[in-house]
Amino acid sequence: MVKSRTKEFDAESISHHYDVSNDFYQLFLCENMLYTCAYYRDPEGDLVQAQQDKMDLVCRKLRLSPGEEYLDIGCGWGSLAIWAAKHYGVTATGVTLSREQAEWGQAWVKREGLEDRCQIHHMDYRDLPEGQTFSKISAVGIIEHIGIDNYPFYFTWVRNRLRQGGLFFNHGITHNKHWKRTSQWDFVTRHVFPNGELDSITHIMDVMERQNWEILDVENLRLHYARTCHQWYENLEKKAERAKEIVGERLYRIYRVWLVCSAEAFYSGSLGLYQVLLQKHEITRKHLPPGTREDIYKTFLLENE
Numbered sequence: 125m126v127k128s129r130t131k132e133f134d135a136e137s138i139s140h141h142y143d144v145s146n147d148f149y150q151l152f153l154c155e156n157m158l159y160t161c162a163y164y165r166d167p168e169g170d171l172v173q174a175q176q177d178k179m180d181l182v183c184r185k186l187r188l189s190p191g192e193e194y195l196d197i198g199c200g201w202g203s204l205a206i207w208a209a210k211h212y213g214v215t216a217t218g219v220t221l222s223r224e225q226a227e228w229g230q231a232w233v234k235r236e237g238l239e240d241r242c243q244i245h246h247m248d249y250r251d252l253p254e255g256q257t258f259s260k261i262s263a264v265g266i267i268e269h270i271g272i273d274n275y276p277f278y279f280t281w282v283r284n285r286l287r288q289g290g291l292f293f294n295h296g297i298t299h300n301k302h303w304k305r306t307s308q309w310d311f312v313t314r315h316v317f318p319n320g321e322l323d324s325i326t327h328i329m330d331v332m333e334r335q336n337w338e339i340l341d342v343e344n345l346r347l348h349y350a351r352t353c354h355q356w357y358e359n360l361e362k363k364a365e366r367a368k369e370i371v372g373e374r375l376y377r378i379y380r381v382w383l384v385c386s387a388e389a390f391y392s393g394s395l396g397l398y399q400v401l402l403q404k405h406e407i408t409r410k411h412l413p414p415g416t417r418e419d420i421y422k423t424f425l426l427e428n429e
């Protein structure tokens with residue numbers, strides 16, 4: 125377990141990893157600037173398309189519709205919040221603990237002319253103003269930073285920020301039930317994610333249920349993450365010289381080994397990636413989501429015809 129998990133410790137840990145250099149991240153994440161598992165409709169597909177498809181998948185699972193107020197917790201460089209505002213007509217708010225990410229996201233919002241519908245804030249999600257609520261909330265790749273002991277607080281916090289019947293989408297890395305701490309994991313917490321902490325999907329869902337969420341849908345995208353990490357690794361290798369110029373040999377090597385080992389861990393199944401869709405349960409029948417998944421894949425299916 126991570127010791128002394130305070131807001132200050134989390135802020136330092138996030139800055140340690142994410143405030144390295146936006147130019148460096150752009151070398152391997154590509155133009156979408158997404159730092160989470162992509163969604164490969166084509167198993168041999170390329171990263172940029174797969175990241176766009178991932179954003180669509182998230183927006184469709186959340187059944188985003190124009191005018192809704194939507195929060196993306198741990199929004200990275202703002203990609204998903206901007207995508208949702210631009211293509212789904214929502215009013216989007218993104219929060220990230222990384223200053224460099226927030227500055228990048230704010231400039232991107234301006235370039236897109238979306239200032240009236242999308243805001244990116246540099247802040248801890250816990251500092252969002254009391255009483256501000258949303259119709260839909262997503263958290264893509266932040267549960268890894270929350271800390272297992274904090275799960276009850278976190279899932280209750282999200283629930284309190286959602287209006288009745290609202291949907292919450294949680295996307296995160298897990299380890300399998302029989303996972304044991306290894307020297308590789310020590311390497312990750314020492315050099316990559318100081319506040320990183322993983323859990324099994326069954327325990328995460330147990331806490332979700334205890335915090336009164338209704339679990340609507342669960343999907344395992346482990347092999348998609350294996351390919352994503354592998355493509356990040358290949359991109360980094362192609363730009364190795366530039367990467368070393370930006371962050372130095374040591375950090376370049378840390379990322380290189382970490383990306384290749386992560387790809388392997390997802391291929392082998394010691395790590396997993398789950399998307400879970402939850403609803404703030406209500407006893408009325410007003411806000412029920414569709415009873416099938418067909419609406420999520422409709423456009424994908426049409427495109428393939």
Ligand SMILES: C[S@@+](CC[C@H](N)C(=O)[O-])C[C@H]1O[C@@H](n2cnc3c(N)ncnc32)[C@H](O)[C@@H]1O
Binds near residue numbers: 248
């Ligand atoms: C792996 S990145 C994922 C970024 C983005 N969602 C994506 O898909 O590319 C994790 C994000 O969580 C954010 N984060 C971690 N702890 C946070 C906190 N307490 N409050 C706000 N953001 C946090 C980080 O700043 C970072 O943007």
